[in-house]
Amino acid sequence: MSENRPSKTEYYLNIAKAVSLRSTCLRRQYGAVIVKDDAIISTGYNGSYRGAENCCDRGTCKREELGVAHGERYELCSSVHAEQNAIINAARQGGDVLGATLYLYGYDCVEKKPIVAQPCMMCDRVIKNAGIIEVINANSEPRCTEKDLARVKKN
Numbered sequence: 001m002s003e004n005r006p007s008k009t010e011y012y013l014n015i016a017k018a019v020s021l022r023s024t025c026l027r028r029q030y031g032a033v034i035v036k037d038d039a040i041i042s043t044g045y046n047g048s049y050r051g052a053e054n055c056c057d058r059g060t061c062k063r064e065e066l067g068v069a070h071g072e073r074y075e076l077c078s079s080v081h082a083e084q085n086a087i088i089n090a091a092r093q094g095g096d097v098l099g100a101t102l103y104l105y106g107y108d109c110v111e112k113k114p115i116v117a118q119p120c121m122m123c124d125r126v127i128k129n130a131g132i133i134e135v136i137n138a139n140s141e142p143r144c145t146e147k148d149l150a151r152v153k154k155n
Helices: 008-020 082-092 121-130 146-154
Strands: 028-036 039-045 101-108 113-115 134-136
Touching: 008 028, 008 039, 008 101, 008 134, 028 082, 039 082, 082 101, 082 121
Parallel strands: 101 134
Antiparallel strands: 028 039, 028 101, 101 113
């Protein structure tokens, strides 16, 4: 293998990074790619729900204006997370995510640097309920076992 050729993980994380560039959030940009059987099922980035005004177009962030810390007061934000958007987009297209892997990339717009993206508590629940068995980021470890997948399939 060529030393310039990225691994599969690097390849999908690079795609997630490209997807994150579409984010409409002024604080953090996330990109998600759902892969099953080595094929991309769906992508998603964090941004306002369909039809809502985007923070990047408005030029302000409600949570930033109020000094809300990262991970708090999500109800003030009209954004849908990248992981959720990827799952929603897959469903809209009839994509089967059961047993898939989600690749997640994050960038902190305030600190101007990549971050090790981790799903929030709500996204983690949605990911597990969708039957996605693994989330991979720059420092990933397996999140679900085959036993977990079997339980999701049964329910």
